[in-house]
Amino acid sequence: DAGITQSPRHKVTETGTPVTLRCHQTENHRYMYWYRQDPGHGLRLIHYSYGVKDTDKGEVSDGYSVSRSKTEDFLLTLESATSSQTSVYFCAISEGVGRATDTQYFGPGTRLTVL
Amino acid sequence: RKEVEQDPGPFNVPEGATVAFNCTYSNSASQSFFWYRQDCRKEPKLLMSVYSSGNEDGRFTAQLNRASQYISLLIRDSKLSDSATYLCVVNNQAGTALIFGKGTTLSVSS
Numbered sequence: 001d002a003g004i005t006q007s008p009r010h011k012v013t014e015t016g017t018p019v020t021l022r023c024h025q026t027e028n029h030r031y032m033y034w035y036r037q038d039p040g041h042g043l044r045l046i047h048y049s050y051g052v053k054d055t056d057k058g059e060v061s062d063g064y065s066v067s068r069s070k071t072e073d074f075l076l077t078l079e080s081a082t083s084s085q086t087s088v089y090f091c092a093i094s095e096g097v098g099r100a101t102d103t104q105y106f107g108p109g110t111r112l113t114v115l
Numbered sequence: 116r117k118e119v120e121q122d123p124g125p126f127n128v129p130e131g132a133t134v135a136f137n138c139t140y141s142n143s144a145s146q147s148f149f150w151y152r153q154d155c156r157k158e159p160k161l162l163m164s165v166y167s168s169g170n171e172d173g174r175f176t177a178q179l180n181r182a183s184q185y186i187s188l189l190i191r192d193s194k195l196s197d198s199a200t201y202l203c204v205v206n207n208q209a210g211t212a213l214i215f216g217k218g219t220t221l222s223v224s225s
Contacts, residue, residue, distance in 0.1 A: 042217035090158055104213060106158035
């Protein structure tokens with residue numbers, strides 16, 4: 001299995017509070033991604049990174065920001081959490097040899113509940 | 116047409132059955148195709164990439180039909196452990212990201 005960890009694995013928070021999720025990889029892969037998965041919607045891309053300090057928006061980026069200061073870490077921040085952000089969040093990585101569409105490997109996920 | 120569309124199922128089959136899933140995609144220029152498997156409350160895991168000529172991995176066979184823009188997955192001799200949701204994945208029009216279908220649920224019973 002690819003070396004990807006996510007923390008925390010579960011979190012319950014209240015509306016309006018800031019939340020930061022962490023993804024850590026030991027594979028030295030170039031690309032890192034944040035997805036959310038909700039019933040009826042499948043996996044949807046929030047943001048992705050193609051290198052240190054290089055990030056771009058995905059399909060559902062509103063309300064989220066990201067940062068990547070080291071190759072191995074990709075942080076997802078909800079500046080002011082809302083109930084609509086209750087979801088399962090997955091981090092993924094890919095080697096991305098010149099492309100963003102190589103095979104992706106997923107972390108175990110973070111279950112976030114916003115009350 | 117949605118970017119990636121799958122029959123959600125569920126497909127309920129007995130052990131030993133052969134089952135096939137289809138997936139259609141909208142971007143005729145797509146170059147990357149995959150099938151992922153996701154167990155309940157777990158992360159998606161790569162099952163197999165899909166190549167133009169079709170490819171096989173044990174009991175699993177993937178086919179790509181570019182002209183009709185669909186991908187198929189055939190599972191032979193189904194096992195209880197094959198019960199999962201199967202996600203069809205295709206790259207987006209810009210070639211910058213992967214688009215995941217909502218998945219097809221398979222339940223194999225004894």
